[in-house]
Amino acid sequence: MGWIEASTEEQVRILKLNRGIPNPINRELVKELALHLKEAQDSQGVHSLVLTSANDKFFSMGFDLPELYSKDPQVFKEFFTAYNLLCLNLYIFPKPTIASLNGHAIAGGFILASCCDYRFMSQGKKFCALNEINLGVPLPYLSDCILRQLAGDRKATEMMYTGKMIPAEEALSMGIIDGLFPSENLFQESLTKARLLGGLPAEAFGAIKKNRTGSVAEDIRRRLEDDVDLFLKFWYAEEARERLKEAMKKF
Numbered sequence: 342m343g344w345i346e347a348s349t350e351e352q353v354r355i356l357k358l359n360r361g362i363p364n365p366i367n368r369e370l371v372k373e374l375a376l377h378l379k380e381a382q383d384s385q386g387v388h389s390l391v392l393t394s395a396n397d398k399f400f401s402m403g404f405d406l407p408e409l410y411s412k413d414p415q416v417f418k419e420f421f422t423a424y425n426l427l428c429l430n431l432y433i434f435p436k437p438t439i440a441s442l443n444g445h446a447i448a449g450g451f452i453l454a455s456c457c458d459y460r461f462m463s464q465g466k467k468f469c470a471l472n473e474i475n476l477g478v479p480l481p482y483l484s485d486c487i488l489r490q491l492a493g494d495r496k497a498t499e500m501m502y503t504g505k506m507i508p509a510e511e512a513l514s515m516g517i518i519d520g521l522f523p524s525e526n527l528f529q530e531s532l533t534k535a536r537l538l539g540g541l542p543a544e545a546f547g548a549i550k551k552n553r554t555g556s557v558a559e560d561i562r563r564r565l566e567d568d569v570d571l572f573l574k575f576w577y578a579e580e581a582r583e584r585l586k587e588a589m590k591k592f
């Protein structure tokens with residue numbers, strides 16, 4: 342069974358995460374989403390992309406802690422490296438990308454959404470968070486760079502230092518969400534934005550996007566190996582082990 346529902350509407354590739362209500366991120370989901378991104382990038386019949394969830398409770402609550410907690414360090418390293426590369430490829434994806442957040446976007450789920458060009462979210466009790474600090478692990482360097490580009494240093498710092506749950510309205514005021522819409526209108530608004538951007542001259546759009554993302558991407562690539570090793574050091578440390586155990590109870 343695949344964990345991504347893929348379809349195309351008027352040259353917009355729609356990818357829906359469909360791995361249960363929380364859409365936890367594991368190796369298979371990362372691999373499958375990476376393949377869909379490659380296919381969408383190569384397809385001349387696709388001019389833009391919308392990434393969303395098949396349910397309206399969670400976009401994604403982040404890593405699949407119960408599955409990943411007990412993995413051998415080398416296996417987890419391969420997963421974490423692949424996840425970072427997936428996020429990086431989404432960040433530099435040469436076509437317009439919209440994250441349509443019909444549910445909560447937490448930790449690794451929000452990192453994935455932050456790599457899109459725009460983030461639209463449902464109104465109501467929806468939250469964003471980067472709660473890695475509460476798990477005793479550092480934020481991936483990739484996320485640090487992209488969040489500061491989105492929200493500026495002080496707002497990004499507050500979000501990363503505290504790990505707090507940020508309501509959708511506050512996320513909009515911070516600049517980490519670009520639009521709030523009634524839940525019944527969210528998907529259509531996301532499609533409309535994708536069509537609008539996708540209808541622009543494709544090569545010019547790609548060049549402009551490369552100007553925005555290129556230097557950040559180079560910095561992320563340069564530090565990726567060291568950043569993965571640092572994350573693993575914390576992931577397997579005693580304090581994080583205990584905090585991860587507690588967090589697993591929410592799955």
